[in-house]
Amino acid sequence: MEVSKAVSERKSIRSFLDKKVSNELIKELLHKSARSPSGGNLQPWKIYVINNESMKKFLHFQEKWTKPETPAYDIYPPKLKEPYRTSRFELGEKMYELLEIPREDKDGRIAQVMKNFRFFDAPCAFFCFVDRQMGPPQWSDLGMFLQTFMLLAKEAGLDTCAQEAWSMKHDSVSEFVQADQEDILFCGMCIGYQDETQKVNSLNSDRRPLQDWAKFL
Numbered sequence: 001m002e003v004s005k006a007v008s009e010r011k012s013i014r015s016f017l018d019k020k021v022s023n024e025l026i027k028e029l030l031h032k033s034a035r036s037p038s039g040g041n042l043q044p045w046k047i048y049v050i051n052n053e054s055m056k057k058f059l060h061f062q063e064k065w066t067k068p069e070t071p072a073y074d075i076y077p078p079k080l081k082e083p084y085r086t087s088r089f090e091l092g093e094k095m096y097e098l099l100e101i102p103r104e105d106k107d108g109r110i111a112q113v114m115k116n117f118r119f120f121d122a123p124c125a126f127f128c129f130v131d132r133q134m135g136p137p138q139w140s141d142l143g144m145f146l147q148t149f150m151l152l153a154k155e156a157g158l159d160t161c162a163q164e165a166w167s168m169k170h171d172s173v174s175e176f177v178q179a180d181q182e183d184i185l186f187c188g189m190c191i192g193y194q195d196e197t198q199k200v201n202s203l204n205s206d207r208r209p210l211q212d213w214a215k216f217l
């Protein structure tokens, strides 16, 4: 698959088929993804894969977890500036319009958000952690790793959705995967085969025009 094709075809998938993904394939994709660049070659990513039995156990564990959790970090700045605020708002509105969940239907919208915590029914997933010692440069390295993984997954016929939502479940996820105390959870990654019959997967996110964010001097 051409890189351009993988880039244009990758999109966030929020409903998956009940179709297994082998650990061997995930291992191969992770191995290849580790060719991602990182400043000073630190390779700061720490990955925990859950699949098959561990996925069943994890979902069961999540259901039983009742302790309140402190979010690992602010997903967005508290006062998100323009144009970012509008981009975020438009994405949400586009998705809820597609799903026919009006703004007044607060429960409906919350129920959609909560699907994050079942990995949108993906059969396989991973969590990406990083040592708390690391700062913005190393967090950006995680992004490179994650995008490389998502493109390679596309090439392998798989679909994905990165999930910062899991930062709200830092404690329970850390306990389940037995993460090192020094590590912080950045995000989850749903992995599987998209359910093409589900409207949510027809969502196509917009991009701001190039002249708004690139200047040629």
Ligand SMILES: Cc1cc2nc3c(=O)[nH]c(=O)nc-3n(C[C@H](O)[C@H](O)[C@H](O)COP(=O)(O)O)c2cc1C
Binding pocket: 010, 011, 012, 013, 014, 091, 116, 161, 162, 163, 164, 165, 166, 187, 204, 205
């Ligand atoms: C690091 C990261 C975290 C994300 N977290 C979530 C999430 O928690 N839940 C979700 O539904 N989508 C999440 N997304 C998906 C974004 O909303 C999506 O990438 C963006 O709207 C662009 O759409 P596209 O991926 O389909 O191109 C995340 C994406 C990234 C890169």
